[in-house]
Amino acid sequence: MTLKKALMLSFILLWHISLNAQKITHSFALSDSSFMLDGKPFLMISGEIHYPRVPREAWRARMKMAKAMGLNTIGTYVFWNLHEPQKGKFDFSGNNNVAEFVKIAKEEGLWVILRPSPYVCAEWEFGGYPYWLQNEKGLIVRSKEEKYLKEYETYIKEIGKQLAPLQVNHGGNILMVQIENEYGSYGNDKEYLAINQRLFKEAGFDGLLYTCDPTDAIADGHLPGLLPAINGIDNPVKVKKLISENHGGKGPFYIAEWYPAWFDWWGTAHHTVPAENYTARLDGALSAGISINMYMFHGGTTRGFMNGANYDDKHPYEPQISSYDYDAPLDEAGNATNKFMLFRQVIAKHLPAGQTLPPVPAAKPTIAIDNIQLNESAGILDILPKPVLNKTPLTFEDLKQDYGFVLYRTTIKGGKTGVIKLNELRDYAVIMINGKNVGLLDRRHKQDSIKLTLPAGRVKLDILVENSGRVNFGPYLLKNKKGITESVKFNGAEVYNWAMYSLPFKHVNNIVYGNKKATHIPVVRKGEFNLSKVADTYLNMESWGKGVVWVNGHNLGRYWSVGPQQTLYLPAEWLKKGKNDIVVFEMLKGEMSRLNGSATPILNKLQ
Known part of the structure; x- marks a missing residue:
């Protein structure tokens, strides 16, 4: 046999081995007390990351950090208003490519818990619903109303085309899929929940489905026959009691949202919870064989105009800030915190025999960009x-x-x-x-x-x-x-x-700037800055009033001097060596024309 033929045969053999490896499917099932992966008990240690809150270019780096803390699974919502921004027009490109997010997780050795819901809450605009649902006369979200179910079905089938083939029973890494989301806090219509289940199955989600609810809502929010996961508590005795009471006297036991901290809204102090308050509780849950999904492992940033708000008869309107740092184990920029290191120590005690954790990637470098001049301006009334x-x-x-x-x-x-x-x-x-x-x-x-x-x-x-x-x-x-x-x-x-x-300010590259000074009205200002190297940075907006910032066409989110957030995170992935463009829409202080950067965030300053 010639060397050329031998090499060709070797290549064909390796190709067949690779193809067969890709076709390997795993089994994932429920036993009376635990999840079963390939027939063996599996303790799920999951952390939530939302793909639109992280630049696509950084998804893999965040997955590596998850592995380094000891997570074996990633949880994510799927956001209807991102994927169908206008009725019948779907978008799975760029940062919306959720299938790519799931595939990267698989490549990094992580399983996925998928939450297409379609209502997500998540401190996200309209809880994930597209705004245009409100233009459908008579449509009632989270109900059996005909128009809502029609739109819901259209959406979930498109999601199914993207993600159903990535379920574990089809050779992928999606272990379970959640229907609805904390529905028991909103209603108690079991027929509606059963319709959810049917729509998911018809969309191709033929693996394990589950529901999740806080303690006082689990009876209303779960659908008999599906695993009723629980949110917001971690006392092992209470978790097992509540789940088994609603699941035929058995488990497995899963905390679908285990909170290491909380989110922020404008005008209220930054929320932080010391890691030491949670290490024993994390250890207790894992020691009791309870699987968890940490909400959030990494919050990231709610960019653009996608923040939600809270409001009811007892509380004023409370719009949420752009930073979704959440005081999570991985900070807004994706660096390990003290909470990360302490949780990692706890998780290391619960690894399968012979498994060790990879080293923790070093914190990313940062730069401070000072004296950014915004010399071009356009008054809002002129554009x-x-x-x-x-x-x-x-x-x-x-x-x-x-x-x-x-x-x-x-x-x-x-x-x-x-x-x-x-x-x-x-x-x-x-x-x-x-x-x-x-x-x-x-x-x-x-x-x-x-x-x-x-x-x-x-x-x-x-x-x-x-x-x-x-x-x-x-x-x-x-x-x-x-x-x-x-x-x-x-x-x-x-x-x-x-x-x-x-x-709508979807784009800012078509604004015509003039020489006329605009100071007494809302104004758009444009400038540029040059970089010899790129790294993560923060734009300090505390001397400005209220508005939005774009860098190189990327909407970084809202700023507002009331705080607690005073800086906007600018990821290295969106910067370039040489010239970078910056646009600021300022609503209150039209005279401002200069801003400075910072190497660290300011998330805890009220003004």
Whole structure:
């Protein structure tokens, strides 16, 4: 045999071995007390990471950190509003490529718990629902209402095409799939839950399905026959009692959301919980054979306009901040914290015999970029698109606009003083008279009125309204329209004849900047900075007012001087050597034209 033939045969043999290895399927099942992977008891030690909250270029690095802490599984929600941003238009590209996220986890030796739900909560805009569901007349989310189920079915089948082939029973690494999400905190309709189960199966999710609920909601939220996972407690006796009571007297026992800390919202102190408060509890759960999913292992950042909000009859409107650091074991930038190291020590005690943990990757380098000048500017009133005209104000939904801002304009008769009232303002408004800021209204403080003194003659009234994030939890999911959602009154008389200008700020590369100084109104400012090396960094916005920042076209999220977050995380993956572009939309301090960077985040400063 010639050397060439021998090499060819070797190649073919290796190719067949590789192909057969790829076809290997595993079994995953429930026993009365534990999960069974390939017929052997499996203690799931999982941590939640959300693919859109991490740059795609950094997914693998985060997976390696998960392995280094001792996790064997990753949990993630799937976000309907990312994948179907407009009705019938699906997007699984770039940072939305959830199948790639799952495949990378497999390559890094991690199993996956999938939570397509389709309601996710997650401190995410509208709990993951696409805004346009509100335009379907009569549609009721989380119900058996026909229109909702039709849209839900369309969505979940598209998700099935992407992810059902990656289930463990098809050779992939998805162990279990969650239907709905903490439904017992919202309702108790078992027929609705059964429809969820059917839709998931029809979408190709033919492996293990489960539900998850907090302790006081598990009876309402679980579907008989499915594993009822529990959220928010870790006392082994209570966990086993609650799950077995709702699962025919048996397990396995799974804490689907084990909280090492909590999230933040604007104007409230940063939430932190010492790791020492949790190490014994983690050890206790694992020692009792209870599987966990840490929510969050790594929070990352809620970029763009995708933060949600909380609101109910007992609490004011509370929009969440852009940082989703969560005081998690892996910080916002993906570096190991003290919590990571202490949890790693606990998990190391529970590894299978002969298994050791890989070394912890070193913290990533950071840089501080100082004295960034933003010399180009455009006042918001100079870059308005073509308006939509209507007698009364239109909502974002009426305008088929998902996120961002809408400017409402009309003219009224001046020469008088009076109170202007915006009925059901959602959520934050800058009021301008003849092109100058004269007042602010903030839904957080239940502000909907302000006293104005109008100059003589016809007065141009502009009201810039920000959608600060749709409610993501509770009874107000169905009351989530944005903008001026009812009417405007001046001294009790309704104001009519409005022009609405949509400003979704999906892209900022088409803004035309001028030489005119814009200081008394919301303004877009542009600049650039040069780098000789790239590394993670933070933009310090504490001397600015309120707005949004883009770098090299990437929306980094919102900033707001009220805190507690004062910096925006800028990942190295989105920077480049040489020239980098920066755009800032500032709502309150139009005179600002310079900002500095920081090598460390500021997440705990209220102003």
